[in-house]
Amino acid sequence: MKVVVVGGGVTGLSAAWWMARSGVHVTVLDKFIVGWEASGRNGGGASHYQSPLFEEEQRMWPQMDALLGYPTEHQKERIVIAVTERQLGQYHYIAKMNNEMGHRVDLLDAKQAQTAVPLAGENCLGGMQYRFGGHANPQRTVQAYAWALQDLGGRIVQHSPVTGFKTQGGKVTVVESATGRYECDAVVVAAGPQISGLMAQLGVDVPLAAARAEMIVTEPAPMMPLGGVDGNGLYGRQTMRGNLAYGGGPHEWIDVDATGPAARPTSPLTRNLARRVAELLPKAAHLSVIRSWAGVIENTPDGRPIIDRMRDPENVVVATMSGVGFGLSPASGHAIRDLAIEGHCTFTDIGKLSLSRFDGIAPDWRAQRGWLAAA
């Protein structure tokens, strides 16, 4: 079986890796370099209790370094701390919601939280500790998938944007790209914001809107016992090197054409992020910010993933994680593999992630939500 994966982000690469493990002949086509977009520009979190892929995410991460053969910097567990009463209330609700689902979350009072998070300050009112989940290094993980795929005989063709498809008998038989034509028995389209344009060529409407989000990074801080610390309206982590990497706050909706984002600029939001990091971790407030970056992320109208196999052409699987793809990648790749090879997800129900839930969506759905790019 020959499968072409369109998009060398973390979702496409994981799917390709899972398929290669099943003996499938996989080729990944990427418009530029693996993991260059949102897959390599995110907070690295891996604790997605809302997802039907949660159990698989949790099962896979502790094994990923060994399975891939390359380091991902995966670290277990997370702590979320509050600096306002409202945040504390919300975190406690999240803790309750998780405990009701059987995912253990411990509440931390102010003293416990300040002890667990040495860079926190007197303003920390408490928090919660996930006894699951964790975080990893997005850039290293993307490359680990790519290398592991190659080690299994899979092929990655970079600098190879897909230009079209050839269909025959209700199936895609050839994927056309800048580097040539690739014959296939099945196709996975995991091309982020470019999915809509690609699927439109196959007569399938995939409603997606792209936006830009930003993060900042400090110089290394003294290592905290647990690096997966966030809160105060931020997501992020302390890396294994010690840097504090945090994002959050307002996004900007943009238009992305078939070639991808024209640029990924950061904005003065850097200062608002710096403020929140200084509030979250006051004992690190003297540390310098040394860079910022932005990533472009696609969202579906309800913010939930689409992982679905099309009816026509019937050998195409579409996968977008709607802005929450990195951490779930070990599991999303498994689900995509199942859809492409078995025709259905073998390990959990993902029916509510089907594309058909958007059938008949108003053509102006972006405008209705205020998700249009500013002129």
Next chain:
Amino acid sequence: MHANNGIDESAINGRFPAPSQRYDLVVIGAGPAGIAAAMASSGKGKSVLLIDEHPVPGAMMGNDVPLMFGGRMTTATLNPERMVETVFVTEPALEAAMEAGVEVLLGTCAWGVYRNGPGMAALPERVVGLADASRAWMVGFDHLVMATGARDLAIGFPGWNQPGVMGAAALTMLLARYEAFAGKRVLFIGSHDLALETALLARDKGIDVAGLVEVRGCPQGRAELVSALEQAQIPFFLNDAIAEAKGGLDGVSGAVLRSGAAIDCDTICLAFGTVPAIELVDAMGGARTLDGMRGGYVPGIEEGVSFVGDCAGLADTGFDHVAYRMDWAQALGALSKPDTIVCQCEEVTRADLIGVQPPNYLSRPDPMAARSLESLLGDGPANQDQIKRLTRAGMGVCQGRRCRDQVAMILALESNKPFGTIPLASHRAPVRPIPLKVLADWDEDPTMRAGWDVWFGIPTQWTPYRDIGTPREKVHQDMISGNMSL
């Protein structure tokens, strides 16, 4: 929120206030070119702001910001009043500019320039981010002049990662401006004009010049400078290169050359050349082009922004700076060992850079041994940013000022490609390290706080899967919207 009322309350649009200050002209860099640009517009009814990051706080100088000081500053640099005074004394035109109505801010850096363009339309206008030792703020402008000068170029060799190895621009600053150089005997690496001029300056300031090392067969700079040094009986070590910096507790204590010559010195001054300081324009997404005759990457054309002085490109004297420094990179690469450090901040060795290996705090499973720059090149054209992410070379607190260019040269040499075919690692704002508490917007616009969501503010995104389509969905949304934990 998902209110379908045409408004996204978590989007950025409308949340950036107009800058608190605005000038017709902002000039970044108060060297001769910057002062001249500011003076040219002052007195014509125009508001003009001229800033300069000097004097840089002593702690930042210790991090080689913005030049490669190599830890060879005297404690005089820790006295801010004295430092400010020396800037005025050595740059008399500054006072004239102030008298002409130019507002001058010293000890103030520009760390980012922002404008609407591809991927961004949310700014009310173009702004430049400024910061001094205690606060950061945004300034609007009609026109921006970058006069950011040129900065030191470093190329590593065994032992270069210790105090006492410094750049020629930094040495010039310490000698000519601050009179705060802590060394006594200096060996210069290179013999083009920068090396010759800096060596002559050092001699004039009473510093012992141990000699100049030149990789090529003859001195490279202007003949009159060469003869001035020869008359002073300062030796040139030609067809030679530095093989090792010897050191002790206080850093450099001597140098060994490729020829075997041992040289007594406490400072090794890297004077291969300087590169135009393009960090600000590169970080704003501006164009850059490679021009070896003008010192490396130079800015392109930007609407509303102009470039003067060395940051626009060094004066073209018919000398190919890039070819010259590539000769040095080749020679010093050959003299380096696998464990010679390339990136000092992240302690990345030459072997790990070329092997595209992860940092030391990570394990290296067996498959890593098969990975290298060569295998990466097999996947397609290389990109320095990708290699940076994997090796961490250039990701440290000096923001790549010490290693960005030499990593680019090593990658070019190791992949047998002309310099410039592998894109130089990008610069990112803030282009100077700025403490969180200084950079933070403590006077944040209330709309920014009101609309803040940890992610996209799409409440349906976080509903537990089993609760989708049940009454519990609405309860969850009401409780956790606006601050979802990921």
